[in-house]
Amino acid sequence: MSFEANGAGGDPAPRILVRRPGTAATLLIRGARLVDPRVGLDEVRDLVVREGRIAELAEPGGAPELEGAERVDAEGLLVVPAFVDPHVHFRVPGQEHKEDLETGTRSAAAGGYCAVIAMANTSPPIDSAAVLGSLRERAEREASIPIGFVASVTRGMAGSELTEMAELRDAGAIGFSDDGLPIANGRVLRRALQYQRLADGVVALHEEDPDLSAGGVMNEGEVSAVLGMAGVPGVSESTMIARDCSLALEEGARIHVQHLSARSSVEEIARAKTAGIAVTCEATPHHLTLTDEAVRSLDARFKMNPPLRTEDDRQALIDGIRDGTIDCIATDHAPHAAEEKEVPFEEAAWGVTGLETAFAALHTDLVLPGVLSLEVLVERMTCGGEPFGIAAPRIEAGAAANLALIDPELTWTVGEEGYESRSQNNCFGGRELTGRVLMTVADGRVAFRQRSFAMGVAR
Amino acid sequence: MKHLLGVDRLSREEIERILDRAQSFAEVGRRDIKKVPTLRGRTIVNLFYEASTRTLSSFELAAKRLSADVVSVKSAGSSVDKGESLKDTVATLSAYDPAAIVIRSPHAGAADLVARWTEASVINAGDGKHEHPTQALLDVFTLRRRIDSLDGAKIWIVGDVLHSRVARSCLLAFQKMGAAVTLCGPPTLIPPGIEALGCEISYDLDGIDEANVIYALRMQRERMGESFVPSLREYAARYQIDSRRLSPRQLLMHPGPVNRGVELADEVIDSPQSLITTQVESGLVVRMAVLYELLAGSDRARPERGPAPADTPTIGQPA
Numbered sequence A: 001m002s003f004e005a006n007g008a009g010g011d012p013a014p015r016i017l018v019r020r021p022g023t024a025a026t027l028l029i030r031g032a033r034l035v036d037p038r039v040g041l042d043e044v045r046d047l048v049v050r051e052g053r054i055a056e057l058a059e060p061g062g063a064p065e066l067e068g069a070e071r072v073d074a075e076g077l078l079v080v081p082a083f084v085d086p087h088v089h090f091r092v093p094g095q096e097h098k099e100d101l102e103t104g105t106r107s108a109a110a111g112g113y114c115a116v117i118a119m120a121n122t123s124p125p126i127d128s129a130a131v132l133g134s135l136r137e138r139a140e141r142e143a144s145i146p147i148g149f150v151a152s153v154t155r156g157m158a159g160s161e162l163t164e165m166a167e168l169r170d171a172g173a174i175g176f177s178d179d180g181l182p183i184a185n186g187r188v189l190r191r192a193l194q195y196q197r198l199a200d201g202v203v204a205l206h207e208e209d210p211d212l213s214a215g216g217v218m219n220e221g222e223v224s225a226v227l228g229m230a231g232v233p234g235v236s237e238s239t240m241i242a243r244d245c246s247l248a249l250e251e252g253a254r255i256h257v258q259h260l261s262a263r264s265s266v267e268e269i270a271r272a273k274t275a276g277i278a279v280t281c282e283a284t285p286h287h288l289t290l291t292d293e294a295v296r297s298l299d300a301r302f303k304m305n306p307p308l309r310t311e312d313d314r315q316a317l318i319d320g321i322r323d324g325t326i327d328c329i330a331t332d333h334a335p336h337a338a339e340e341k342e343v344p345f346e347e348a349a350w351g352v353t354g355l356e357t358a359f360a361a362l363h364t365d366l367v368l369p370g371v372l373s374l375e376v377l378v379e380r381m382t383c384g385g386e387p388f389g390i391a392a393p394r395i396e397a398g399a400a401a402n403l404a405l406i407d408p409e410l411t412w413t414v415g416e417e418g419y420e421s422r423s424q425n426n427c428f429g430g431r432e433l434t435g436r437v438l439m440t441v442a443d444g445r446v447a448f449r450q451r452s453f454a455m456g457v458a459r
Numbered sequence B: 001m002k003h004l005l006g007v008d009r010l011s012r013e014e015i016e017r018i019l020d021r022a023q024s025f026a027e028v029g030r031r032d033i034k035k036v037p038t039l040r041g042r043t044i045v046n047l048f049y050e051a052s053t054r055t056l057s058s059f060e061l062a063a064k065r066l067s068a069d070v071v072s073v074k075s076a077g078s079s080v081d082k083g084e085s086l087k088d089t090v091a092t093l094s095a096y097d098p099a100a101i102v103i104r105s106p107h108a109g110a111a112d113l114v115a116r117w118t119e120a121s122v123i124n125a126g127d128g129k130h131e132h133p134t135q136a137l138l139d140v141f142t143l144r145r146r147i148d149s150l151d152g153a154k155i156w157i158v159g160d161v162l163h164s165r166v167a168r169s170c171l172l173a174f175q176k177m178g179a180a181v182t183l184c185g186p187p188t189l190i191p192p193g194i195e196a197l198g199c200e201i202s203y204d205l206d207g208i209d210e211a212n213v214i215y216a217l218r219m220q221r222e223r224m225g226e227s228f229v230p231s232l233r234e235y236a237a238r239y240q241i242d243s244r245r246l247s248p249r250q251l252l253m254h255p256g257p258v259n260r261g262v263e264l265a266d267e268v269i270d271s272p273q274s275l276i277t278t279q280v281e282s283g284l285v286v287r288m289a290v291l292y293e294l295l296a297g298s299d300r301a302r303p304e305r306g307p308a309p310a311d312t313p314t315i316g317q318p319a
Helices: A101-110 A129-142 A165-170 A186-199 A222-227 A235-251 A263-274 A285-289 A292-297 A311-323 A358-367 A374-382 A451-457 B012-028 B054-065 B086-094 B110-117 B133-146 B165-176 B232-239 B276-296
Strands: A027-036 A041-050 A053-058 A070-073 A078-081 A083-088 A113-118 A147-151 A173-177 A203-205 A255-257 A279-283 A403-413 A432-442 A445-449 B043-048 B069-074 B100-105 B121-127 B154-158 B180-184 B200-202 B213-216 B251-253
Touching (some): A027 A374, A027 A403, A078 A374, A083 A101, A101 A113, A101 A129, A101 A445, A113 A403, A129 A147, A129 A165, A147 A165, A165 A186, A186 A203, A186 A235, A235 A263, A263 A279, A263 A311, A285 A311, A311 A374, A358 A374, A358 A403, A358 A432, B012 B165, B012 B276, B043 B054, B043 B086, B054 B100, B054 B133, B054 B276, B069 B086, B086 B100, B100 B110, B110 B121, B121 B133, B121 B276, B133 B165, B133 B251, B154 B165, B251 B276
Parallel strands (some): A027 A070, A027 A078, A113 A147, A147 A173, A203 A255, A255 A279, B043 B069, B180 B200, B213 B251
Antiparallel strands (some): A027 A041, A041 A053, A403 A432, A432 A445
């Protein structure tokens, strides 16, 4: 399946990613370090984008001036394929006070993303072709970057009856997920996986045993013991992963496991992959950089599901990212209004925003200290569409331009200038991070420019 | 000290200072007129989101003994029940310019949040299953009156540690005062990882002979339904402190209210070893001392002033 959204190519089939119309960019990016590990690229080049497509990778200073092109002096800057996030919550329909498609996609573009996949736990959930169709129409008016929508696996996300998965797929569902809730009933999930043979579309799973998690608000361990808050044990996640990998094997189905948090989960996935099970998985920037020690502050910005776990779990996730057990990085961007977070931790809403800080946080905490290479980070941040059949963007002549222009040395304070998202529940708020996205080209359109940077390149 | 949010943030010196002052209040308490004018004209708000008899009455009386004006707001029948957020409630109550807000909440960290939202001093009167610092202070006070020092003492805390803020605060306070603490209870009610605080763990009462002090916790009936223990009968058989298990040289404590016949056998509650009544008495003077520490020591009142004698009225009490 093509990466491009509707309007970019001549493919008559309904596009699975949708965005609003925009002007195809023509750019001459001079002297940037281009890094795309997928095509083995790591060189300083002039990058020419013509009418939304990558036209040429020329020797520095070698690209001729281009009529009508915007020129970007990018010496010392980094250009990578723009990122793809397989897991965001844009709250439409029903909770537009937290986020909508415009603020959500702007937030994504500000983080260097050229495509996102929105979850179905809206109000009402995306469980019918009618809701899905109206959302896709809204996205065609409001989304500044291509967006794909999953539909829920079960009606009303109630976990008991399947949605009309085949019709939803025809109506443009990029996949299926009850994310926010596990599918506790193994029989229901088994039916969904059997039905995949007809409907197609990967089933993405929020893995949690609701009985093992019951009442828990944070990781179960030393910190929860000291704070006296009920814990969610890691096995709540890993036992469900074990069950669902077995079901996927039995049914020959494809599953994608969302937001891994525990060492035992990484180990389950590794076992399943060795056994040849068609499973992919993701981890979030916050689980890769923070632990439950952060919860000692009792600050509800550190409350999310799955919860932040221990340093040992975090190291297992990093190892999984490094060796490919974990396929991709997903933000699980989950905006909430201030009043839902300015309450005692146990009462607070679950979730953190993350689109605008994903790269910067991982670059600061993992790449700069030498824990993870920039190449692996770029690979894992760009391939989030693959489990859903969307190829990762590439920097090569002829491809649609999906680019993130980054100043790798710029240090900034998160939230100091506000957020593009409508919500502010970012767990890195107030922290100094190094590495900032200056400009994002999504599907051939300039989707975002840092204000200060845009002034710098004005001609 | 501006707030009392948790024992975790108290030093041994601060604990000793508060308890020394509580001792001097105890002496005032033996006079006919028990009131001192220290906090005259100041307002103290008790904001209680959970039912409480002994903690609330003890804070009310402590404030009155110090001549403060007291308002107690309980969740039943207040705007809290009408859906007002904690933040808005604190803003409303702060409009009265209280010197202190005493908060009891079913949620961990509530007192910390209140401290962020008000100018007043904040006292944590119990936040979820997290901390109950004045309980721990009164327990140390009670013990200090019976054994000169907690240094080297062995204290066993027995029962439902998982759901007990008293256990957490007492563990920290006893350790800070030099005691060695063992937590004892069914494995399902000892939170995994708590040993990181440097205490011993025991799943049975073998070895409780070593304890100088046995501190029993309240065992709540609703824990049966959640499969924490199979039955009160089995719990009592394994963990109840009775006259067989309590030796004459040991001291017995309990934060109350006691489930007679569950965590404690009837005969030990009123035994000579039992400090349970003394604990309640200590609550009053320790809470007076806490209020004094936070309010009379602040720059809004005269520093360096011990509790004034009741028969010497002070004029022009700073507000």
